[in-house]
Amino acid sequence: MRIEPQNFRTIESDELVPTAEVFKSAGYRFVQCFAARVENGFELTYSFDKDLVLENIRINLPDGVGIRSISGVFGASFVFENEMHDLFGIEVSDISVDFKGKFYHVTTPTPMTSDTSAQEQGKEGK
């Protein structure tokens, strides 16, 4: 096998915690969550696994809008939610272990949010 099934589903940000609860009650395991910078906001991806099948939940988050933590449902998520806050500047509320911006010791605030010149050149086809 070269690739496992790519299951992506987009939901609204206020559906995240209820969706996580549904996954939890169905016996899913939390795998990870991460953010990606997109135009005028962020693309968040949360992954859950049951019997080695991965389900990915996608949320499009506009700039300046926060998200609720799922650490009350899946305790392991606090690591990655703190990461989202420190590297992308996304406000995540109610994290079970909230480092309040001190999880990563970064010299540049929210270092993952700036576009690089190489990427810009690539997009312009240079």
Added chain:
Amino acid sequence: MGKRTIIPFGPQHPVLPEPVHLDLVLEDEIVVAAIPQIGFVHRGLEKLVEKRDYNQFMYVAERICGICSFGHSLGYAQTIEALMDVEIPKRAEYLRVIWHELSRIHSHLLWLGLVADGFGYESLFMHTWRLRERVLDIFEKTTGGRVIFSACTVGGVVHDIENSELSGIVAVLDGLASEYAELSGAFLKDTSVNNRLVGVGVLTKEQAYDLSAVGPFGRASGLPYDIRSIGYGGYADLANFVPVTSPAGDSYARCEVRVKEVLASIEIIKELVAKIPAGEIAVAVKGAPAAGSQVVSRLEQPRGEAFYYAKGNGTKFLDRFRVRTPTSINIPGMVTALAGCQLADVPMIVLTIDPCISCTER
């Protein structure tokens, strides 16, 4: 309730030469809570993917970590190949698994040496690392490198291993296995070793599942969870892959799982050497990932499941590359395993998740 004290553990500690910090909340000598802290040397390698094209980034991916170097190069390569719909030759798939399982052997032997040193059994540490050296010699002979060996490329592998040399590798591993049987007895049967490990830092099966524990850490709590079961690449052709598990969930079980996984990896290598097909070892990969294309993929690293994500934008530069390493997801489980232990057992319990902070600080 006794008097509460907070004791800092790390980021510099003799048993753990990597920067992880814990605030240990103690009542007398008992740990009642542990608050983890990482991020001391975060390198931002995920951001670097925007400045290096997908071929150049292979060299960055395999430098995420030294011990897990080949695993990360394999994880990155399989992700980009899936993103660009590239099918690599069967022989390359087998060679990748052979190197990856050799990496698992070397990683577990390294860990067993460290844990022996951790409980003060220095001769066991030296003998374990003496055996590990033979695996590094195989790396050097087949790739030219001992730690980072740049054997993977997008589209296959850089080096072939002649069939006669593969037979030689099997002979080396057979010799290693017989000596290793003697050493593993010291880890699994020695009374003083057992006194340091049995019943220490227990993580129940339910806790392991709730906290998403992966790798030997989770399997030592009875979770039969191993990404090799999915059947990526050469793993698909294994006749009967069964994850190594142990039900107890304590430090001894975590040691036992790794001890047995070394032998299991030797068997996997022997099976694939017997089955390896002839043929090419790489295909040429041209073009760039399509705009909007995205892929998730996973790999069973020595420390557990690693998660990879890549997103293309029509150029040779990726929009986003994500690695979720096994150690980062095992931190919550480690903190839970620490609760209720003796202060003197903290270094041993931290060591038994086999933390790789270099991976975590990617």
